[in-house]
Ligand code: DX5
């Protein structure tokens with residue numbers, strides 16, 4: 001299981017230290033919120049560009065914004081490894097995927113909890129990642145929505161039917177904890193985003209990351 005800590009749950013006054021604390025993670029999850037697509041506001045390209053100098057880990061920018069089609073180049077210039085777009089916020093998905101990939105950047109597509117998997121039908125083989133939201137996006141520390149577990153399993157079956165070379169990873173975002181990560185893994189996720197479960201762990205971030213991985217290996 002790959003672990004992508006979300007710095008949304010870190011101390012914003014000390015993000016350099018937050019990155020140093022998650023050196024054993026697989027990538028960094030950057031929750032970009034615009035106050036329109038979601039009710040919360042976080043950060044954008046300048047902050048991501050600053051963070052880029054503090055770690056070698058890949059960066060995934062989860063764009064919870066209404067204007068991804070006009071601003072995605074700014075995130076590429078800031079140094080992201082992958083851009084994850086919300087299907088609910090993009091009008092011309094095919095164009096956006098191609099423009100992003102032509103820039104040499106990986107593409108992920110995020111689905112809100114109630115958005116059906118059928119929206120992925122045409123684009124699935126073009127993607128590097130599908131991000132299944134297991135909370136309503138906007139805030140960290142929410143509870144995992146139980147019906148998403150079955151959605152993970154259904155997406156796993158659909159992806160396993162694709163050619164091996166075109167299979168995107170499945171990542172699950174929201175409410176992931178030590179209590180549910182094993183079940184999420186069994187349902188077929190390759191990666192989880194974890195905010196509170198990493199940055200809120202009393203035993204420290206790197207221990208929490210190791211523990212979450214162990215729970216899936218068991
Ligand atoms: C929710 C964000 C998530 C969130 C995860 O809108 O996309 O990445 O920060 O935080 P936890 O793990 O605390 O649910």
Ligand code: ZN
Nearest residue numbers: 031062173193
């Ligand atoms: Zn996220």
